[in-house]
Amino acid sequence: MACSENMFFLIGLFMSGVLTCFGRRDLITTMPDRLDGLTGSCVQIPCSFDVPEQHKNTFKATIPTFGVWIKTHPDVHQYPGNVIFHSNGKVNRYQGKITGNMSQKNCTTVFFNVTTSYSDKYYFRIDGQPFRGTDPDKSVNIVVSDFPSSPIITVSGEVKEGTPVSLNCSAVAPCPEHPPELTWTLPTQFTTENQLQENPDQTISVLSTVTFTPSYLHHEKNITCTAVYPVGTSNKTAEHNMMLNVSFSPKDTSASISPYDPVLVGSYVNLTCSSTANPPVTNFTWFQISEGKTTQVASGQSYTLNVTGDGGLYFCEGRNSHGCGKSNEVQLAIKGKMGT
Structure with missing residues (x-):
C-alpha cells in the first residue's frame, strides 16, 4: 500500500x-x-x-x-x-x-x-x-x-518427615502453543504431574506438582525446578532453587560425661545432652539406671552431678513438638568401686 x-x-x-x-x-x-x-x-x-x-x-x-x-x-x-x-x-x-x-x-x-x-x-x-x-x-x-523469568516453587503445607508432601512449580506460558517444560531435581525419589492452568486473569501457566516423602536427611538440602522454553530451534532455560525445611523429631541424641575417668565421691561431673531436631529440642530430661530401676533425676541440656553414691548408668531424652529421641547410656564410674 x-x-x-x-x-x-x-x-x-x-x-x-x-x-x-x-x-x-x-x-x-x-x-x-x-x-x-x-x-x-x-x-x-x-x-x-x-x-x-x-x-x-x-x-x-x-x-x-x-x-x-x-x-x-x-x-x-x-x-x-x-x-x-x-x-x-x-x-x-x-x-x-x-x-x-x-x-x-x-x-x-x-x-x-x-x-x-x-x-x-x-x-x-x-x-x-x-x-x-x-x-x-x-x-x-x-x-x-531476552531471558525467561524464573519459575516459582510453593509448598503445600508443612514439610514433615515421614509424611507425603507436594511441591508446586509454576512457570508463565506467554506463548501457550509452545509452553515451557518443567523438570525437578530432588535428593530423593519422587513422582510428578504436569498440566496447563488458566490463571484468574486468563493468562496461562504450566504447573508441575511433585510428591515425595521427606526424611530428616533431606533437611537443608537444595531442590531445583527448571523451566525450558522452546524458542525456534533452540531452548531458553530458567530455574528456581529452594532449600528444604523438613520438620523432624530429635535424631542422633547422645549423652556425654566429663570427666569420663573414674571420679572420687564428693567430686562433680558434668553430663551434656546433644540432639539434632527441627524445630530445636525444647526439653531435655535426664534419667539414672540403678539396680535395674530407671529414675528421672534432672532436666536441662547440661546436668552437674555431685557424686555421692555408687555411680550408675545415665541417659537423656530430647523432645520437640514432633517427638523425642533417647540417647546412649553413659557410665558414671567411682574410684574404689567395682575394682576402680
Missing part, C-alpha cells in the same frame, strides 16, 4: 462510523495488567470487550467486526502512527492474529516472533461496523525479555 493510501485508510479508521472522543470510555475491555514475553517467541493477550449501554443499539454482533491494537497511547487521532495491528490486514506492523471470536466479544490476540522493542502499553479498539470505539482506561503492559 502506498503511503497516501495508508494515510487515507487511517483517516477512515478514525472518522467513519461513530467518532470516539478520547477520554470517554466508549468501549470496555478486559485483559491482564501485564504480560511477560520472551524474545523470538509469541505472546498471547487474553482479551474480551463489552459495549457501554449508550452504544448497545449501535454495536451489531452479526456484522463483521475488526480488532485494532494501539501502542503507547490510545488517542489514535493525535497519534495515528501508534496503530500497530488491524485484523483486516491493512496494518500489520506486528505480525499477529486475533484468535478470539469477535462476534462473541472475544478479542484474544497472539503476536508472533516478538522482540524487546515490543515492550510497551497496548490498547484495544474495535472497527468495521457503525460503532467504533477505543477503551482509553485499560491497557496491557507487555514486557519482552
Whole structure:
C-alpha cells in the first residue's frame, strides 16, 4: 500500500462510523495488567470487550467486526502512527492474529516472533461496523525479555518427615502453543504431574506438582525446578532453587560425661545432652539406671552431678513438638568401686 493510501485508510479508521472522543470510555475491555514475553517467541493477550449501554443499539454482533491494537497511547487521532495491528490486514506492523471470536466479544490476540522493542502499553479498539470505539482506561503492559523469568516453587503445607508432601512449580506460558517444560531435581525419589492452568486473569501457566516423602536427611538440602522454553530451534532455560525445611523429631541424641575417668565421691561431673531436631529440642530430661530401676533425676541440656553414691548408668531424652529421641547410656564410674 502506498503511503497516501495508508494515510487515507487511517483517516477512515478514525472518522467513519461513530467518532470516539478520547477520554470517554466508549468501549470496555478486559485483559491482564501485564504480560511477560520472551524474545523470538509469541505472546498471547487474553482479551474480551463489552459495549457501554449508550452504544448497545449501535454495536451489531452479526456484522463483521475488526480488532485494532494501539501502542503507547490510545488517542489514535493525535497519534495515528501508534496503530500497530488491524485484523483486516491493512496494518500489520506486528505480525499477529486475533484468535478470539469477535462476534462473541472475544478479542484474544497472539503476536508472533516478538522482540524487546515490543515492550510497551497496548490498547484495544474495535472497527468495521457503525460503532467504533477505543477503551482509553485499560491497557496491557507487555514486557519482552531476552531471558525467561524464573519459575516459582510453593509448598503445600508443612514439610514433615515421614509424611507425603507436594511441591508446586509454576512457570508463565506467554506463548501457550509452545509452553515451557518443567523438570525437578530432588535428593530423593519422587513422582510428578504436569498440566496447563488458566490463571484468574486468563493468562496461562504450566504447573508441575511433585510428591515425595521427606526424611530428616533431606533437611537443608537444595531442590531445583527448571523451566525450558522452546524458542525456534533452540531452548531458553530458567530455574528456581529452594532449600528444604523438613520438620523432624530429635535424631542422633547422645549423652556425654566429663570427666569420663573414674571420679572420687564428693567430686562433680558434668553430663551434656546433644540432639539434632527441627524445630530445636525444647526439653531435655535426664534419667539414672540403678539396680535395674530407671529414675528421672534432672532436666536441662547440661546436668552437674555431685557424686555421692555408687555411680550408675545415665541417659537423656530430647523432645520437640514432633517427638523425642533417647540417647546412649553413659557410665558414671567411682574410684574404689567395682575394682576402680
